[in-house]
Amino acid sequence: MKIISYNVNGIRSATTKNFIGWLQETNADMVCLQEVKALPSQIPEILGLVEQLGYHHYWFPAEKKGYSGVAILTKIKPNHVEYGCGEEWIDKEGRILRADFDGFSLMSLYMPSGSSGDERQVKKYEFMRFFDTYIDELRKEHPHMIISGDYNICHTAIDIHNPKSNANSSGFLPEEREWMELFLTNGFIDTFRHFNKDPHHYTWWSFRAGSRGKNLGWRIDYHLATQPMLEKLKNVTILADAIHSDHCPVLLELNP
Template sequence: MKIISYNINGIRAAATKNFLEWLKEVNPDMVCLQEVKALPSQIPDIIAVIEQLGYHHYWFAAEKKGYSGVAIFSKVKPNHVEYGCGEEWIDKEGRILRADFDSFSLMSVYLPSGSSGEDRQAKKYEFMRFFDGYTEALRKTHPNLIISGDYNICHTAMDIHNPKSNANSSGFLPEERQWMELFLNNGFIDTFRHFNKDPHHYTWWSFRANSRAKNLGWRIDYHLATKPMLERLKAVQILPDAVHSDHCPVLLELNV
């Protein structure tokens, strides 16, 4: 089974860059998207193609138009889809969507960015604190869980091209990195690092200074799996040649 996580940075923009053709070629079983920035009613032509490719599709949009929003596509119909998390401000921003299947649950998640200023950084910390308790409770009823998405955090110095100059940058702050460390230590697996310990693997690049061509990036997109999923993990790849967004997809393969 192949699962893609991809911050698409606007599905309408990505579709003009051959995202749908790429999706057909890669042919994942399930897809978690972040920053879709659209409602299904706004993109009927895109929806038609997604359905032609054999996907059931589920969307959780932000109240603010053209902002945030997550989606899950799946060739296997879920037993249940959970829209949001019950925390009003997070749900208004369209940040959490979960699909439950027979043997595991899959979540598409988009953590806030704090790069625009102190207010949004405070909201990011608020989300992180909430998410700790939310996932702790969820795992009691859904122990086989994969949380895929854009966490907007580089875990270690290996996950960012220039850790020294970014020491005070949102996404690489000590408090954020400590949270990620504690989150993982509380029963999650960073599936990419489970298979690959090498540096210079990134999932996001600034549009500035030709960063992508120079591979001056950040690894902020993850498939995090609960430890009961360990034996089912087969492989993980970052796919930097997919250029529909300032992010790139991450591909997780599971043993069925």
């Protein structure tokens, strides 16, 4: 089984760069999208193409048009889909969508960025505190879970191209990295690092100064799996050649 997480930075923009053709070629079983930046009513042609590829699709957009939003595309129909988390401000921004299947639950997550200023950084910390409690409760009912998405956090120094110069940058702040460490210690597996301990693997690059061509990036997109999923993990690959966005997809393969 192949599961992809991809911050597309606008599904309409990605589609103009042959996202649909790429999706067909990749032939993933499930795809978690972040930052779709569109209401389903705005993209009927895209939805039609997705359906032609055999996907059921579920969308949880932000109330603000052209902003945030998550989706799940899946060739296996879920038993249940949960839209949002019940926290009003988070749900208004379209940041959490979950689909439950036989054997495990899959969440598409788009954590806030704090890079636009102090106010948003405060909201990011608020989200992180809420998410800890929310997931602790959710795991009681869904112990087999994969949380796929854009966490907007680099966990360790090898997850960012220049840790010294970015020591005070949102996404690599000590408080954020500590939160990620505690989240993992509390029962989650960073599936990419489970298979690959090497540096210089990134999932996001700034549009500035040719950063992507120079591989000056950040690894902020993850498939985090609960410990009971360990025996199901087969491989994780960062698909850096996909260029529909300033992010790239991350592919998780599960054993049957």
